Amino acid sequence: MPDYxxxxxxxxxxxxxxxxxxxxxxxxDAVDAALYALDAEDTFARNRPNxxxxxxxxxxxxxxxxxxxxxxxxxxxxxxxxxxxxxxxTTDRFTIQTDGVYQFxxxxxxxxxxTTITQFSLIIEQNGTVRARRKWKPSASGxxxxxxxxxxxxxxxxxxxxxGRFNWTGTGGPATDGIGWFSATFVCDL
Amino acid sequence: MxxxxxxxxxxxxxxxxxxxxxxxxxxxxxxxxxxVWRNAAQISALSGGDYITTGLTNIxxxxxxxxxxGTAGSVTDPYRFNLPGQVAGGxxxxxxxxxxxxxxxxxxxxxxxxxxxxxxxDVVSTSLGEIEGxxxxxxxxxxxxxxxxxxxxPIINEQIPYNxxxxxxxxxxxxxxxxxxxxxxxxxxxxxxxxxxQVEVS
Numbered sequence: 001m002p003d004y005x006x007x008x009x010x011x012x013x014x015x016x017x018x019x020x021x022x023x024x025x026x027x028x029d030a031v032d033a034a035l036y037a038l039d040a041e042d043t044f045a046r047n048r049p050n051x052x053x054x055x056x057x058x059x060x061x062x063x064x065x066x067x068x069x070x071x072x073x074x075x076x077x078x079x080x081x082x083x084x085x086x087x088x089x090t091t092d093r094f095t096i097q098t099d100g101v102y103q104f105x106x107x108x109x110x111x112x113x114x115t116t117i118t119q120f121s122l123i124i125e126q127n128g129t130v131r132a133r134r135k136w137k138p139s140a141s142g143x144x145x146x147x148x149x150x151x152x153x154x155x156x157x158x159x160x161x162x163x164g165r166f167n168w169t170g171t172g173g174p175a176t177d178g179i180g181w182f183s184a185t186f187v188c189d190l
Numbered sequence: 191m192x193x194x195x196x197x198x199x200x201x202x203x204x205x206x207x208x209x210x211x212x213x214x215x216x217x218x219x220x221x222x223x224x225x226v227w228r229n230a231a232q233i234s235a236l237s238g239g240d241y242i243t244t245g246l247t248n249i250x251x252x253x254x255x256x257x258x259x260g261t262a263g264s265v266t267d268p269y270r271f272n273l274p275g276q277v278a279g280g281x282x283x284x285x286x287x288x289x290x291x292x293x294x295x296x297x298x299x300x301x302x303x304x305x306x307x308x309x310x311x312d313v314v315s316t317s318l319g320e321i322e323g324x325x326x327x328x329x330x331x332x333x334x335x336x337x338x339x340x341x342x343x344p345i346i347n348e349q350i351p352y353n354x355x356x357x358x359x360x361x362x363x364x365x366x367x368x369x370x371x372x373x374x375x376x377x378x379x380x381x382x383x384x385x386x387x388q389v390e391v392s
Contacts (some may be wrong), residue, residue: 005203005205005206006206007210008205008206008209008210011202012199012202013195013198014196014199015195015196017195019194019195031205031208036194038213038216041216041220042216044215044216044220045217074196101226101250101252103193120326121338129374131287131341132340132377133287133289133338134287134327134338134339135337135338136329150339150340151340152285152340152377153226153283153285153377153379153381154226154249154377154379155226155249155250163194166202187224187381188221188222188223188224188252188254189220189221190250
């Protein structure tokens with residue numbers, strides 16, 4: 001009866017017992033399995049789940065003052081864990097596939113042509129609950145917003161839905177509702 | 191035969207230790223030391239110039255040691271980020287989100303400031319010395335409603351060999367009435383990006 005190492009279960013013959021040739025095969029199989037497992041860990045470590053979506057063109061706004069609306073995204077820049085449901089016309093979310101702590105960044109450019117504006121907010125939500133929000137005030141009525149960003153880092157589990165949202169109050173609208181991006185980056189296991 | 195058995199046993203144990211070390215290395219690389227905190231209940235009556243030293247509960251932790259070794263109420267040590275000895279020197283990202291709601295009348299044009307102070311033990315006295323105090327976000331309030339401030343700051347701690355770093359959120363405002371942070375509307379995180387010898391700025 002061979003003995004085994006405690007963690008990787010590599011078999012070896014005990015001193016004093018007959019060495020069955022099959023032990024060499026079992027030994028090699030156990031080492032092979034360990035190497036495969038380590039290779040999978042190496043691959044994951046070098047390819048943590050990451051996704052980034054773009055809002056690639058200025059479009060007619062549908063953002064009424066005082067309402068919180070969810071951004072949609074039309075281009076998948078990258079996604080190595082199936083978090084983005086593109087290609088379809090647009091998507092409005094990341095759907096987490098691998099449990100972990102993630103960092104999300106929501107960035108919007110070129111929000112302009114407001115007539116009046118009292119506040120402008122970017123929001124990151126997890127399953128409908130606000131996890132990060134940042135609010136800006138204009139320096140002058142009607143000022144554009146450019147390069148605005150909010151970031152959040154929090155635990156997620158598979159199937160969690162992460163959305164980037166927008167809220168503003170004022171008149172005149174943004175005449176264009178911005179080019180921007182939204183990213184999800186795995187930080188660590190739960 | 192005995193020699194072969196002994197050789198295979200030694201080889202198996204040697205591979206076992208090497209594979210285990212490799213796995214630990216991959217796991218460490220994959221899992222950056224991280225802590226996340228959130229307020230379970232409202233944090234009340236912030237009058238301006240306040241350190242937020244209580245009220246944030248650790249909701250995630252994967253760094254060595256306990257997340258609760260800080261001292262609630264301590265300005266310099268409310269939320270401690272332990273790391274193995276000799277490693278605390280390096281780069282961190284500290285991020286905060288908070289919603290400040292006035293408890294009464296809002297003073298038009300009044301300011302809100304969110305900042306974080308970081309501290310590390312002094313090698314001689316083991317008292318905590320300030321590393322940096324960094325502004326995270328700033329705004330002016332012109333109407334009622336919540337003020338949502340958010341930002342993150344990089345921290346470079348070159349003062350090794352200390353085995354922990356602590357950080358304290360700081361809020362200032364000049365509103366006539368005090369501010370509250372509703373339950374669940376303040377989050378803070380700390381991520382250890384890498385030790386000093388792996389963080390180089392040229």
